Amino acid sequence: MITYPVLTEPVKIGVTAPSAGLHFDQYSLLERAVERMINKGYKVEIGNTCWTQFKGKSAPAKVRAAELNLMLHDDTIQFIFPPWGGELLIEILEYVDFDLKKPKWILGYSDTSVLLLAMTIKTGLATAHGVNLVDLRGIRSDSTTAMWEEVLHTKPGEEVIQYPSEKYQLYWQHNIETDWIYHLTEPTKWKTITNEPMYIKGRLLGGCIDVIRHLIGTPYGDVRNFQNQFIQNEPIIWYFENCELNVTDLRRSLVQMKLAGWFDNCSGILFGRSGANEKMGDYHVMDVYLELAEELNIPIAYDIDCGHMPPQLTFVNGAYAEVRVYHTGGSMVLQKFI
Template sequence: MLRPKVLEKGDQIGVITPSSPAPVMFEERYQRGLSQLRKMGFHIIEGTCTNKSQSYRSASIKERAEEMNQFIYNDEVKAIISTIGGYNSNSLLPYLDYNHLKAHPKIVMGYSDVTALLLAIYEKTGLTTFYGPAIVPSFGEFPEMFPKGREYFENVVMLKKNAPYSLEIPIEWTEEFLDWNTQEREKQMVENTGWKTLRQGKAKGTLIGGNLNTMSGFFGSEYFPNLNGAILFLEDSFKNMADQERSYSMLKISGVFDQIEGLIIGKHEHLNDQHAPFSHDELLLEIIGDVNVPILINVDIGHTFPSHVFPIGIKASMDAGKREIRFLENGVVG
C-alpha cells in the first residue's frame, strides 16, 4: 500500500471539476466551500475547468483529464479535491498519468461519481485514495460545513486520530433536500437510528468501495480493483428499487459477493421504493443469497450528512453484530 503525506495547514489544495459544472451552476455555494478550506488554513488553486460549462459536463474529456494531470505534476499541491460528482468521471480514466502519481503520491478525494477516479488510481498505483467530502455539497454547506463532517475529514487526512480506532455513529443526520441557489436556512437534522446488522459476523480486509451506480461505468475494466479479500462499502443516491436490483445483481453475477470478506451499505439518500412489497434490505438479501458475509447497513458514508471519510486501500475490520467499523491503518503518513 502506498500512502500520501498527511495534509497540514498551509498546504496547497488543487480543486478539480471532473464531471458536472457545479462551480458555474452553484457559484455562491462553491465560493463558500473555498472559503471554508481557507478558514481551515489551506491555500487553494482552482483548476482550469472551474469556470467552464458544456451542459452536463464542465469541459471536454481531454480538458478535464489535463486539469487533473496538471495537479498531479505540481509538487506544491498536496491534495486534489473534487468540486462535486456527476456522471462522467469515468471518461477521464485512460488519460490520467498514473505513473507520475505513483512516483509523487498525494491525497485525492471526492465521492459519488468521483468513485471512478478513486478506484482507478488505487488499482493502477496502489495509492490510498479518500472517499470523502467535495467542495460544493460538503465544504460549501450553508451556513458552513457540518462540524462532524469537518471532524471526520481532519481525523483521516490531517491525522487528528491515529489508527487503530472505531468509527463513531453520529447522533443526528440529514438527507433534507434544499435548492442550493435559494437555500436560506440550515438543513434540519433528525435523530440517527444507528447502523444496523443485516447479517451477523466479523471480518477483516482491505477497505474498497464507493458509489454503486458509478461502478457500472467501469466495472470489469482494467481500472476496477480486485475485490478478493475486501471489505466492500457501497452507497447510492436518488435511485429506485429497480436500479438497486440491477446494480446489486451486477455484483452477484460477477462473483463479487463470493470474493469479499464483509459488506458495508451506506444510507441511501432519498431511495424511491416504488411501492415494492419488500424492503431494500430484503432485496439485498434476496440477491446475495447464501453467501455468508457480515453485512452492516445504514452507515453514514456518502451522500447523507455528516459522512465519514473512508480511505480506500487501508486494512479495516467490522463486527456487524456490534455495529462496529475499525480503521486498522492510517490513510496518510506523517
C-alpha cells in the same frame, strides 16, 4: 502494498472538476468553501474547469483530464479536492495519467468515486471517499463530517476510529442553509440484516454504486489483480451508497458485481442510507440485501453514514479496517494505514 499519501504543512489543495463544474449562479458555493479552507490554513489552487458546466460536464473529457493530470503531477499540490460529483467522470479515465511520482490524496464522493476506485484498484494508492468541497462552505461542520481532516492527516502505520453520527439529513434543502449546511434531524441507527452484532475485518473498497458498476470489465475495475498485487489476497469490505437506483436496478448491479468476481474473498458489505431504493411491487431493498447475504454467505450492514443522505464517514479505499455494528450503540469503523 497500499501507498498512503502524507500531508505536510502547509497543505496546498488542488480544486478541479473531473466531472461537473458550476454554473454562474452556483459560484458562491465554491467561493465560500475555498474561503473556509484558506481560513483553516490551507493554500488553494482552483482550476478553470470548476467555473464551467455544459452538456452534463465541466468540459470535454480531454480538457478535464489534462487539468487533473497537471494537478496530479504538480509537486506543490498534496491534495485533490473536486467541488462535487456529477455524471460523466468515467469519460476521462482513458486520458488520466495514473503513473504518479508523488502520492497525493483525492477526496470526494458521488461520481468522484469512479476516479477514487479506479485510482486505488489500478495503482494501489489510497483514496478517500467522503465529503465534497462545497459541503464545507458552512461556518461549522458536524463531528462526523469534520473527521475528513483527521483521516487525511493519519500517517502510514497509524490508525483512526470513526463512529456513527448522532443524526442524519433526510432531505436536501438548498434554499435554506444552516451554519452546518446540512439539516440533521433524523436519529442515526446502523443496522444488520440479521439484527445481530457484526464484526468484520478486511480492506475497504467502494463508492457510489450507480457509477462504479461501470468499471466492471475495464482495466480500471480489475479487482482480482488489485487483490493479488496490492493486498496479498486479504479479504475486502465493500461499502456502497445508492444515489438513484431502484431496487431491481440495484439487484442487477450487485449480481453483475458478483459474476465479475468483485465479491470473491469478501468479508462483508456496508450499504449507506439512501433516498432511492424505490421498491418494485412487493420487492423491497431488504429483499436485495437478504438475497445477496445468502448467496455470498457474508454479513451485511445498512443505513451506515455513507452517501447522499449526509453526514458521512471518510472511508479510505485500500485501508485495513475493522467494522463493528451493535444495536446497543458503540458501533465503529477503525481504519489502519498499513
